[in-house]
Every structure is written in structure tokens, then in C-alpha cells.
Amino acid sequence: MNIVVCVKYVPDATADRSFDSSDSTVDREGVDGLLSELDEYAVEQALLAAEESDGEVTVLTVGPADAADAVRKALQMGADKGVHVEDDDIAGSDAAATSLIIAKALGTLEYDLVFFGMSSTDGTMGVVPTMVAERLGLPAVTYGSEISVDGSTVTVRRDGDVATETITATAPAVVSVTDQSGEPRYPSFKGIMAAKKKPVEELTLSDLGIDPSEVGLDAAWTKVLSFAPRPPRSAGEIVTDEGDGGVKLAEFLASKKFV
Amino acid sequence: MSEIFVLVDHVDGTVRKTTGELLTLARRLGTPSAVFIGSGADAAQAYLAQYGAEKVYVLDAPELTEYLVAPKAEALAELVSSKQPAAVLVSSSAEGKEIAGRLSIKTQSGLITDAVDVRAAGDGVETTQSVFAGNFTVEATVTTGTPIVAVKPNSVTPEQASAAATLEPVSVTVSDVAKGARITDSKPREATGRPELTEAAIVVSGGRGTGGDFSQVEAFADSLGAAVGASRAAVDSGWYPHSFQVGQTGKTVSPQLYVANGISGAIQHRAGMQTSKTIVAVNKDEEAPIFELVDFGVVGDLKEVLPQATDEVNKRKG
Numbered sequence: 393m394n395i396v397v398c399v400k401y402v403p404d405a406t407a408d409r410s411f412d413s414s415d416s417t418v419d420r421e422g423v424d425g426l427l428s429e430l431d432e433y434a435v436e437q438a439l440l441a442a443e444e445s446d447g448e449v450t451v452l453t454v455g456p457a458d459a460a461d462a463v464r465k466a467l468q469m470g471a472d473k474g475v476h477v478e479d480d481d482i483a484g485s486d487a488a489a490t491s492l493i494i495a496k497a498l499g500t501l502e503y504d505l506v507f508f509g510m511s512s513t514d515g516t517m518g519v520v521p522t523m524v525a526e527r528l529g530l531p532a533v534t535y536g537s538e539i540s541v542d543g544s545t546v547t548v549r550r551d552g553d554v555a556t557e558t559i560t561a562t563a564p565a566v567v568s569v570t571d572q573s574g575e576p577r578y579p580s581f582k583g584i585m586a587a588k589k590k591p592v593e594e595l596t597l598s599d600l601g602i603d604p605s606e607v608g609l610d611a612a613w614t615k616v617l618s619f620a621p622r623p624p625r626s627a628g629e630i631v632t633d634e635g636d637g638g639v640k641l642a643e644f645l646a647s648k649k650f651v
Numbered sequence: 652m653s654e655i656f657v658l659v660d661h662v663d664g665t666v667r668k669t670t671g672e673l674l675t676l677a678r679r680l681g682t683p684s685a686v687f688i689g690s691g692a693d694a695a696q697a698y699l700a701q702y703g704a705e706k707v708y709v710l711d712a713p714e715l716t717e718y719l720v721a722p723k724a725e726a727l728a729e730l731v732s733s734k735q736p737a738a739v740l741v742s743s744s745a746e747g748k749e750i751a752g753r754l755s756i757k758t759q760s761g762l763i764t765d766a767v768d769v770r771a772a773g774d775g776v777e778t779t780q781s782v783f784a785g786n787f788t789v790e791a792t793v794t795t796g797t798p799i800v801a802v803k804p805n806s807v808t809p810e811q812a813s814a815a816a817t818l819e820p821v822s823v824t825v826s827d828v829a830k831g832a833r834i835t836d837s838k839p840r841e842a843t844g845r846p847e848l849t850e851a852a853i854v855v856s857g858g859r860g861t862g863g864d865f866s867q868v869e870a871f872a873d874s875l876g877a878a879v880g881a882s883r884a885a886v887d888s889g890w891y892p893h894s895f896q897v898g899q900t901g902k903t904v905s906p907q908l909y910v911a912n913g914i915s916g917a918i919q920h921r922a923g924m925q926t927s928k929t930i931v932a933v934n935k936d937e938e939a940p941i942f943e944l945v946d947f948g949v950v951g952d953l954k955e956v957l958p959q960a961t962d963e964v965n966k967r968k969g
Contacts, residue, residue, distance in 0.1 A: 405919075487752070487762065517752075517762075522752040523752045523753070526752070527756055532720075532721070534745070537893070550745075551894050554839060555837045557834050557838075558834070558835045559719050559834055561831050561832040565832070613759075613794060614791055614795075615791060615794050616789055617791055618790045619782075620788050621788075622786055622787060622788055625930075629947050629948070630948040630950060633956055637960075639959060641931065645875070648929060651875070651967050651968065
């Protein structure tokens with residue numbers, strides 16, 4: 393089975409993330425980037441599915457030059473080859489344009505299953521997997537917390553707000569996975585050395601037959617008007633429990649009419 | 652006034668509170684029409700009337716609910732094409748966002764997710780979002796197509812306004828391409844007797860500091876009529892089910908009151924609760940980052956503080 397796993401290079405979620413004041417896009421200069429933590433779970437499930445079926449895993453990313461780091465990390469974990477779509481005209485693309493680029497890039501590859509993380513850790517929309525599926529006319533089994541692949545059938549357990557569902561689809565299909573799907577492996581020393589020799593294909597918009605006017609900030613279907621840091625919460629009252637902490641807590645809640 | 656679509660979030664006709672919130676927001680933009688997909692529209696009609704839906708489009712066919720979201724998105728897209736509403740509001744749940752994502756591509760329309768406010772602006776809409784773990788507020792607008800906005804639960808207090816809620820059946824055909832992901836089994840979440848986590852006005856959460864025993868957290872939650880949440884550390888330790896996890900990879904909550912017990916307040920957790928109106932924490936470690944967010948904090952052992960607080964709350968309720 394041929395597997396593609398789509399990954400995103402994001403600003404480190406534990407750093408002070410901000411916006412670029414010139415165009416209101418995510419600031420990718422001021423903060424170190426890395427493979428989105430949630431995509432590591434997708435890489436893990438892609439590797440497991442490929443191991444089961446003796447298949448190959450291709451890691452696909454769309455992003456600036458530094459996004460090669462995200463591809464490399466997935467190769468170190470065990471993916472076989474990489475595809476990196478990079479073009480200056482992609483900067484500022486929204487979810488819809490990103491899904492167009494991914495869909496076109498998938499068109500150059502052979503795949504049975506396409507894995508995604510449940511969302512990125514920066515934009516956190518979680519809509520790109522379904523948008524890609526929509527563009528390619530593929531079924532999407534999403535937010536999988538337990539994934540099994542049997543022949544050409546993929547089945548996931550999805551823990552929704554009101555029910556736990558079992559969803560099944562036949563390849564080719566898009567699959568997105570949660571952080572409950574299984575701990576991602578760490579790259580081994582051998583994996584790190586082997587990754588250096590693995591091929592990474594670099595593609596531009598023209599390689600994919602995409603006109604630059606279809607993507608990037610100017611083509612976005614939504615526009616950020618303004619951004620502002622959230623005002624710091626005013627310092628609250630902190631008491632140390634001296635045997636009456638519970639009563640003081642209840643008194644505070646009563647003063648705010650919660651009791 | 653222009654027509655605003657509200658996709659009804661319901662379980663077999665029992666409408667979830669988020670729908671009342673969406674209808675309240677829709678009334679600020681124009682005339683709300685509810686879009687009801689699945690069976691049970693008759694049962695939902697009274698609620699939808701109460702919150703101001705003038706019309707209820709009823710899309711009911713077995714294929715709409717036997718498969719994951721794609722048929723719903725297809726049916727909604729057809730209705731959007733024929734009625735040309737000024738905007739479409741959906742709940743920012745996993746299912747709501749997926750329907751919205753497919754609708755966005757089908758109708759070539761801009762999508763904004765996780766909005767905490769929507770208002771009319773010019774001939775379109777403007778939204779407010781809270782991003783980067785709640786550290787930034789972003790104002791945005793849709794520039795292309797029919798604005799689609801996924802709104803977070805608890806973003807607005809539902810306000811009643813009576814309307815006709817006239818049921819209008821819409822015939823539906825589902826294409827084969829939308830029937831790719833079949834739902835083969837569905838087990839309703841076991842009833843806890845507590846409010847649903849994302850809808851609750853008060854959430855009481857436990858973390859590593861519980862040591863695995865959530866009984867004091869649950870008792871305190873029950874005294875306040877609250878939902879129970881858990882940190883990722885507690886869930887990863889197997890102490891509480893994942894469906895109760897609050898944080899970046901779990902549920903995002905924005906209740907009137909959030910009480911964090913034995914939770915340090917790592918960015919992962921803050922991302923899921925930072926927009927709560929009032930925040931209270933109980934933690935043994937006075938250096939815990941959660942105390943930077945609180946309106947009121949108790950440095951102490953939750954095993955002692957919570958039972959006392961529970962007794963005091965129950966006493967005050969008389």
C-alpha cells in the first residue's frame with residue numbers, strides 16, 4: 393500500500409508566537425519552527441500502515457525553505473521519501489489554497505491512503521484534510537483515535553461530542569488522526585543517518601500547473617483586518633490554604649454569583 | 652432583511668445549546684433560517700421558534716446520516732446555491748468544521764473557524780477569533796463567496812425571540828461520491844448526569860495533582876452543577892476518559908467559570924480554557940503558571956480544599 397503523510401512546519405507552540413505586522417500573517421521569522429507535534433501522530437500511523445502492507449511512505453509538505461526540517465524529521469522517523477512544494481508565491485495562502493496545492497501535489501504521486509494530523513498547532517482550523525478530500529472526490533475518515541487498515545479498507549474510532557463512532561472507507565481515502573492514536577516513535581540514530589540519503593523532490597507551483605494568482609495572500613478567501621495581543625488578565629487574588637482555603641474559595645464564588 | 656443560515660446541531664431532534672447561540676448571532680446579521688439535517692425536526696421546531704428561526708429547512712433522508720459529513724455538506728451546498736443566504740453559521744465542533752470545510756470548497760466561499768463573535772459589517776460579516784492559545788485576538792472578514800463562520804460554543808448568551816419556525820421540507824439526493832465514509836457503529840456517550848463539557852457554564856477540571864482520584868473534583872463539580880474536565884496529563888495517565896480532555900488536542904471550553912485543580916497550566920492546557928470568563932485554581936505549587944491566569948487562586952492541597960469548598964457551597968445553597 394502506498395501512503396502519503398502530509399505535514400506542516402509550524403512555529404514552536406511553546407514559544408511566544410506572533411504576527412507579521414506588514415501583512416498580518418503568522419510570523420515565521422521570530423520563532424523557531426518544527427514539525428507540528430500533531431503531525432507526528434500522522435507520521436506514526438502512516439508508518440504502521442505501510443509496515444503492515446509492505447508499502448512505502450512519502451512525506452509531503454507545502455512551505456518555505458525551512459519546512460525541509462519537517463520533512464527531514466519524518467524521514468528520520470522512517471518515511472521513505474519526501475516531496476516539498478516551495479514557491480515564494482505560496483506565502484500567505486489560506487486553508488483553501490493550501491488544500492489546492494496539496495491536492496495537485498497528490499496528483500503527481502501514487503497513493504492509497506493520505507494521512508494528516510487532526511489540525512496544525514498554529515492555525516488549528518483542522519479543515520485542510522476534508523478540503524483536500526473534497527477537491528479529490530475522496531472519502532475522509534477524520535479525527536481517528538484508533539486506526540486499523542485491512543486490505544484496502546481503513547477503519548477508525550472517532551470520539552465525538554455525543555457519541556463514539558466507527559467509520560470505515562475503502563482506499564483511496566484521506567485519514568486524519570488525533571493524539572490518542574498512539575505515541576509517535578523517536579528517530580533512532582540509524583534512522584537519522586539513513587534520512588540523509590533519502591530523496592526529497594522539490595516542486596514549484598509551475599511544476600504542479602498552478603497559476604500563482606490562485607494562491608498566496610491576495611488569493612485568500614478571508615482577510616485578517618487586525619490582530620492584537622490579548623490584554624493581560626488583571627492579577628487575581630491568591631490565598632494560601634491555612635485550613636480555610638475551601639471556605640474562601642466558596643466565598644469568592646458566592647461573591648461572583650456562581651453559588 | 653437578508654437570510655442567514657444556521658446549521659442545527661442536534662441529536663435525533665434534541666437541539667444542542669450551541670444552536671440557540673448561533674440563532675442569537677444570526678439575528679444580528681439578518682433573518683435566521685435554521686437548516687435541520689436528519690430526523691426529528693418536529694421535536695426541534697419549538698426550540699428553533701423560541702430562538703428566532705423564521706424558517707426551518709428540513710433535509711431528511713437516511714443517506715444523510717449513514718455516512719460521515721460528506722452527504723450533509725453536499726445537501727447544504729445545494730441549499731446555499733438555491734437560496735443564496737448572506738451567511739452560513741455552524742457550530743465549531745469537529746463535525747461542524749468538516750461540513751464547513753467541504754461547503755467552502757463546493758461553493759468557493761471563505762471560511763472562518765473558531766469565531767467567538769460575528770457581526771454585520773458593510774455587506775458582509777466581521778468576526779473575532781482568539782488564537783495562539785488565546786494570546787491574540789484577531790478580527791477578520793470573508794472576502795469571497797458566501798461567508799461561512801464556525802462559531803465556538805459559549806460565545807454568546809442565547810436570547811429568546813419568538814418566530815414562526817415554519818417547516819419547509821427540501822428534497823435531497825446524495826451522490827455516490829459522498830457515500831465513501833460509512834458510519835458502521837455509533838455508541839452514544841454514557842450519560843454522566845452532568846452538562847456536556849463544551850456547552851457547560853461552569854467547568855471543574857482535575858490534573859496531575861489529583862493523583863488519579865477524581866472523586867473530590869466530581870463532588871465539587873456536582874455542587875456547582877458543572878461539567879468535569881481533565882488535563883492531558885490526567886488523561887494520558889488513564890485517570891479520566893479522553894472525551895473529557897481540555898486543551899489544544901482535546902476540547903476547547905469557554906465557560907463563565909473554570910476551576911482548575913492540580914493543573915499546572917502548561918500551554919497545551921491554556922489553549923483549551925484561556926478564554927473562560929472567570930478562572931479559579933487550586934494548586935499545591937505556588938509557582939504553577941496557572942496562577943498567572945486566575946481571578947482567584949488557592950495555594951493548597953486539593954484533597955483538603957475541595958471537600959471543604961463543596962461543603963460550604965452545599966451549605967450556602969441550603
